[in-house]
Amino acid sequence: MHFHLTEEQKAIQDAVRGTLADSWPIERIHAFADGDEDFDRASWHALMALGLGGMLAPDSGMGLLDAALVCEVAGEAAAAGPLIGQLLAVAAVVASGKGDAEALASGAQVATLLHGGSDYAPSARAADLFLIVDRAKGVRLVPAADVTIEPVKAADRTRPMSKVSTPDDAGETLFAATDPMTARLADAALVLVAADALGGAQKVTDMSVAYAKEREQFGQPIGRFQALKHQLAHMALAVEPARALVWYAAYAWDAELPDAPRAAAMAKAHLCDTYIQTTRAAVAAHGGIGYTWEYGLNYWFRRAMADRAWLGSPAEHRARAATLAGW
Amino acid sequence: MDLSYGAAAEAFRAEVRAFLSLHWPPPSDTRGAELKAFIRTFRALATGEGYLYRAIPKIYGGSEQPVDVIKAQVIREEFARARAPMEVGGNGMNMTVPTLLEKGTEEQKELFIRKTVEGDYIWGQGYSEPGSGSDLASVRTKGELSADGKKWIINGQKIWTSQGMQSTHMFMLVRTEPDAPKHDGITYLLIDLDQPGVTRRPIRQMTGEEGDHTFCEFFFDNAETPVSWQVGERGQGWTVSRTTLKHERASIGGADGLGKQFAKLVDLAKEVGRIDDPIVRDKLTQIEGSVLSHRYSSYRIFSCAAAGEDPGPVALMMKLLLTEIGHEMALLAQELIGEHGFLEPAGAGGRSNRGPRGPEKWLDQIMGSLGNSIAGGASNIQRNIIGERGLGLPRDLAMSGER
Numbered sequence: 001m002h003f004h005l006t007e008e009q010k011a012i013q014d015a016v017r018g019t020l021a022d023s024w025p026i027e028r029i030h031a032f033a034d035g036d037e038d039f040d041r042a043s044w045h046a047l048m049a050l051g052l053g054g055m056l057a058p059d060s061g062m063g064l065l066d067a068a069l070v071c072e073v074a075g076e077a078a079a080a081g082p083l084i085g086q087l088l089a090v091a092a093v094v095a096s097g098k099g100d101a102e103a104l105a106s107g108a109q110v111a112t113l114l115h116g117g118s119d120y121a122p123s124a125r126a127a128d129l130f131l132i133v134d135r136a137k138g139v140r141l142v143p144a145a146d147v148t149i150e151p152v153k154a155a156d157r158t159r160p161m162s163k164v165s166t167p168d169d170a171g172e173t174l175f176a177a178t179d180p181m182t183a184r185l186a187d188a189a190l191v192l193v194a195a196d197a198l199g200g201a202q203k204v205t206d207m208s209v210a211y212a213k214e215r216e217q218f219g220q221p222i223g224r225f226q227a228l229k230h231q232l233a234h235m236a237l238a239v240e241p242a243r244a245l246v247w248y249a250a251y252a253w254d255a256e257l258p259d260a261p262r263a264a265a266m267a268k269a270h271l272c273d274t275y276i277q278t279t280r281a282a283v284a285a286h287g288g289i290g291y292t293w294e295y296g297l298n299y300w301f302r303r304a305m306a307d308r309a310w311l312g313s314p315a316e317h318r319a320r321a322a323t324l325a326g327w
Numbered sequence: 328m329d330l331s332y333g334a335a336a337e338a339f340r341a342e343v344r345a346f347l348s349l350h351w352p353p354p355s356d357t358r359g360a361e362l363k364a365f366i367r368t369f370r371a372l373a374t375g376e377g378y379l380y381r382a383i384p385k386i387y388g389g390s391e392q393p394v395d396v397i398k399a400q401v402i403r404e405e406f407a408r409a410r411a412p413m414e415v416g417g418n419g420m421n422m423t424v425p426t427l428l429e430k431g432t433e434e435q436k437e438l439f440i441r442k443t444v445e446g447d448y449i450w451g452q453g454y455s456e457p458g459s460g461s462d463l464a465s466v467r468t469k470g471e472l473s474a475d476g477k478k479w480i481i482n483g484q485k486i487w488t489s490q491g492m493q494s495t496h497m498f499m500l501v502r503t504e505p506d507a508p509k510h511d512g513i514t515y516l517l518i519d520l521d522q523p524g525v526t527r528r529p530i531r532q533m534t535g536e537e538g539d540h541t542f543c544e545f546f547f548d549n550a551e552t553p554v555s556w557q558v559g560e561r562g563q564g565w566t567v568s569r570t571t572l573k574h575e576r577a578s579i580g581g582a583d584g585l586g587k588q589f590a591k592l593v594d595l596a597k598e599v600g601r602i603d604d605p606i607v608r609d610k611l612t613q614i615e616g617s618v619l620s621h622r623y624s625s626y627r628i629f630s631c632a633a634a635g636e637d638p639g640p641v642a643l644m645m646k647l648l649l650t651e652i653g654h655e656m657a658l659l660a661q662e663l664i665g666e667h668g669f670l671e672p673a674g675a676g677g678r679s680n681r682g683p684r685g686p687e688k689w690l691d692q693i694m695g696s697l698g699n700s701i702a703g704g705a706s707n708i709q710r711n712i713i714g715e716r717g718l719g720l721p722r723d724l725a726m727s728g729e730r
Binding site for chain 2: 002213221224241250266270318319321325
């Protein structure tokens with residue numbers, strides 16, 4: 001049995017972590033959040049230069065688990081950019097044989113994800129292509145020229161959204177609704193959002209633990225007090241075991257196990273709930289400083305709200321999971 | 328990732344299966360003393376094959392096998408599938424045997440290990456005392472040397488001893504140096520419970536259960552034990568008590584139990600006609616998210632153990648997570664059983680009193696889930712452990728220097 005990360009997987013995470021830490025120090029996140037960009041070209045190319053864009057191509061030797069590990073680190077860093085859409089677009093383009101897989105895998109072409117039934121897509125103004133994944137209508141790849149984009153003031157400042165509309169017949173159909181690949185891409189998207197949520201939840205837990213070790217009150221580090229220690233233990237208890245839920249969902253997808261769709265729904269629902277609960281607890285654990293803009297916790301809190309709403313709410317996916325269980 | 332155990336393990340599985348099909352179950356008319364004898368013979372055979380008592384040297388009745396987490400798991404799975412008896416359970420195997428293997432004298436090993444392994448000696452745990460709670464090092468039960476220096480004379484009280492009514496022996500912590508600092512004045516003793524100075528009494532639990540399987544309290548009034556039954560140095564009992572079984576500990580068995588209980592909760596929702604209720608479906612899947620987190624984390628811990636890697640803080644979290652999930656399941660069960668909750672389940676107040684059990688049987692789980700938050704390290708102690716050892720937070724001032 002092998003159900004833990006390999007040295008290679010840990011090395012990939014470390015490389016991504018290093019690149020994103022260079023691109024997104026808190027000062028840069030602040031500037032980005034207050035600005036009007038919805039993409040950072042330099043950081044995007046630094047990330048893509050790691051050669052990870054093609055992870056979901058069937059012959060890459062990697063898979064959804066590896067992609068999830070990268071998305072986890074992006075969530076941790078609160079990195080901007082349509083990473084999930086890009087990874088899925090490569091998978092869709094390679095599997096369908098349509099489109100320019102190489103340009104997408106290298107990051108030269110930027111693709112964002114437009115979820116079926118939704119009007120919103122992240123980093124839309126920077127996208128060359130829109131991957132529309134709709135369980136009911138199939139998968140399409142639409143060039144930016146065929147899309148109307150209306151930027152909105154987004155709550156999640158790290159992944160600005162735009163309102164997007166596309167004519168029904170725009171672009172090229174990669175997979176029909178009945179093609180198994182349509183459901184697989186929709187499931188993969190759920191797992192990658194769950195991974196983003198995992199990374200974010202871990203990040204705010206780590207921030208809280210670090211703060212509790214250094215901040216002193218009544219002459220001692222506040223992390224010594226049992227009330228706060230227990231609160232932090234509960235945050236960790238929500239996050240750390242849930243990591244394996246993401247791993248399993250990704251593994252089930254890679255191995256095409258029968259319970260892969262259900263595992264994806266469960267992971268998305270559970271991790272997005274965990275993320276919002278953990279960021280709330282993190283703000284409380286920090287006290288006043290956590291409520292300030294300058295400290296930065298709010299970026300992860302806002303990202304938690306966006307992850308929760310994106311691709312369908314936890315309740316929606318739990319309802320699907322109940323049905324998939326045959327209850 | 329790969330959840331299969333590999334070809335070598337599957338070949339081993341076939342061997343275990345062949346062994347079991349030959350030697351288990353007993354002929355259908357085997358009962359009573361005959362059944363006991365059959366089980367004893369079966370265990371001896373299985374030990375001979377290297378399936379049981381793998382961590383114990385052959386000279387003490389074990390099979391002395393190299394550590395192999397995967398093999399151990401295959402054995403557990405196949406024995407469970409055949410419903411064949413595994414090792415004798417209880418404190419003796421979990422606590423006494425590993426402690427003696429690591430810290431016992433040759434005489435103690437010879438006297439106690441084989442008898443424990445064969446099920447003749449049943450050990451009660453003598454750590455907890457009334458008033459000591461989670462602060463185990465505050466033991467007050469006294470041990471004093473007899474005038475000739477050959478015996479320890481024990482006076483005091485122990486409590487929360489599982490299987491206390493059947494126990495033949497106890498391993499206990501007693502205070503032998505009243506003036507030494509808290510952790511330095513404790514000695515680890517083994518004692519025969521069948522003597523005039525020992526009185527035991529069952530404790531009736533909130534579930535109504537009492538009798539053979541529940542807790543006992545013990546009173547010691549000039550009870551005696553030979554000095555040669557002292558384990559480790561005098562005053563070093565605290566260190567001795569920290570010895571635990573390290574061998575092939577990882578298992579995914581606990582997660583299976585939780586999964587089965589969750590499946591029963593889903594069945595209950597169907598049984599009471601609430602499975603179509605969207606709120607019930609949402610609550611069930613919410614709980615299942617945690618159940619699966621627990622299950623897959625047990626795979627992760629198991630996989631790390633098999634590879635000789637440290638799984639990290641997640642291993643410290645499993646007990647508390649289990650407790651929390653049990654609590655969530657209890658709350659939902661309580662809602663689902665509705666007015667069946669007015670009824671005391673058959674079987675409460677003694678396991679012999681079994682009858683047909685309706686949805687009210689969930690009261691056992693509902694109350695039992697509370698016991699989980701106390702037994703084996705209270706939940707707040709678990710939170711301290713996660714905070715301090717898992718997250719590296721500073722120790723509580725009142726407890727620093729003690730653990």
